Amino acid sequence: MITSALKNEIGLRIGRVCSALKKNGYDAMLVSSNANLYYTSGRIFSGYTYIDANKGATYFVKRPVGLSGDNVEYIRKPEQISELLKEKPHRIALELDSLSVNDYIRLCKVFAESEIVDASAVLRYLRSVKTDFEIEKMKECGVRHDEAYKHIHKIYREGMTDIELQIEVERQLRLNGSLGIFRIHGESMELFMGNVLCGDNADAPSPYDFAMGGAGLNDSLPVGCNGTAIRPGMTVMVDMCGNFNGYMTDMTRVFYVGRLDRLAKIAHETSIAIHHRLVKESRPGIPAARLYEIALEMTKDAGLEDYFMGHKQKAGYIGHGVGIEVNEAPVLAPRSKELLERGNVIAIEPKYVIPHVGAVGVESTYVVTDDGLECITNFPEEMAELY
């Protein structure tokens, strides 16, 4: 099922999974979530990737019909996996972070003779260290994301509401190749393509663990735009998702209309200064928590703590890994235990909510290289006027 262009890449990833399995003393892993099926096969299918620590991957496919390859076996139900396996694993790792209890109970019967362990941490770590192939895909996203944002000036018209602006930005992203959906780890976080936040709505707390809130248009999706008319004196934060190829970039830029509030200006400049300082200081080996600390220190020095990462409700991090999903490792949070590593791709988003004005701050996506952080979302960081 793997095209030749992808074959080496998938071989490399499966090799890394096999090494991790051996290191942990696991005989095999069964992958069933869409994000990890994509990671282990290069495409989405309905079924399972079974990875034997010694023999590599077998793809047990339910749908679509017609996939070919030496290592593809068609099944109708998971019970057939145990019939098809010549050797039963003693210890098998399942994705306990994403597998539902009922699916787990069913798989426990399929692997009744095996000890079941958790694959989540292994996969989360492996996926946080991107391959060169993955980094190229993410750079392509950054370029397309940037190209779409260049239209925002042309899209804006006086008298627009936040949702009217967002709908046109969504359309532009789609025309530039956005696949629309973006994957979020954990079922409780929901968002449609991203957020445009203006004025007091930026200070409306949301139920989701995103850096910024917004009341939303409906209680069934209480986040983001709420129909606020964009008026002079407001900032307009555009935080739309850039999933163009299965991987994604995260990029937030801020615009303003009419006069620019002084405090908002200072806060936005502080955010840019934090980015520049983090680019200067970050290297493989630096604790992810240290990036948060630096951002908080600079915020305190600027007297902006009340507005940092929200005002009425605050987010507890200033950045996160990004890749196939938008909330990957490492997390840039005070209690994070992770160290930055070459190949991590992280979104850094020190943001501020200024009451009655709106949200400000830059979010950019960076690749961690041997030399430090390489920015892959290169739209200008400065606030620009919409008119």
Place this chain on the structure above:
Amino acid sequence: MITSALKNEIGLRIGRVCSALKKNGYDAMLVSSNANLYYTSGRIFSGYTYIDANKGATYFVKRPVGLSGDNVEYIRKPEQISELLKEKPHRIALELDSLSVNDYIRLCKVFAESEIVDASAVLRYLRSVKTDFEIEKMKECGVRHDEAYKHIHKIYREGMTDIELQIEVERQLRLNGSLGIFRIHGESMELFMGNVLCGDNADAPSPYDFAMGGAGLNDSLPVGCNGTAIRPGMTVMVDMCGNFNGYMTDMTRVFYVGRLDRLAKIAHETSIAIHHRLVKESRPGIPAARLYEIALEMTKDAGLEDYFMGHKQKAGYIGHGVGIEVNEAPVLAPRSKELLERGNVIAIEPKYVIPHVGAVGVESTYVVTDDGLECITNFPEEMAELY
């Protein structure tokens, strides 16, 4: 946290949950999925709805800050629930269909003294029988869905690709109030707002259990549009989601360009005839499987079996419940054990894939009333020419 307009409605739903709990011999239920948090509270929040079979609902809220109400308790972590409960349940129902194994393990410790049972079937059944309030919401969706589809004629331009047309339909749906996301039960099914299918792409098998496929634009989301240029002789199936208020309608309509293929015309007319026959014969009490049988019989009579519900790959149902999620009960499938009930809302979608031409067939959403089926998606069923 419940506004007065919603208070009676939520009271009614919680009352139904309590009755079901008592009937099953369960003392309590803990709800944690977004769809069921919305059902039991009228809004999305981060946390849990705890329903005591005798005392009703308590909302344990993590986020957003600032929700008020007698029955709201703020918590930071689920472990606080057991501290806050005065009485421990002997048997507690959890959503084993959607809860991840790791979240379940954590909740098992919170309810260490309780027997844990599955809430999934109870909630699935209760949600399949809509209240009058829910039916009104869905009727509102049907009206807005119809209004958006009325623009398709104006949106189409000669030379468009499937994705170009879809992007403009997405925009129109958003302008008409679509919230964008639609909820799908089970984590493996993914789709962005719906599908536009033309020509041979309609026959490309997808990994997802949707009625129709399409190769998609990328292997990370292999479903729907693939960039096919819309040409004379093709049909254009528009199956876009209508989530305008937390509930949704499902509606598919088909257009064509240039000449209309004879077989496609016959198949579309057969689909319409199936709808009319099912409207005539369906009453509360009819087996859901019988609706499938009727559709299959009429398909065989028309000599269309090869094309029914797909060609290279077939879907195993002709309809499904719809509500907060797009794949609710009952399922109109051969082995379905369900009987139609007053208050069910079902999407019926007998479809055909005609090789080299495209997909045809109507999907409409119906409310099951005492008298039969009431259609709530009233865009004309006939195929119309795009020019």
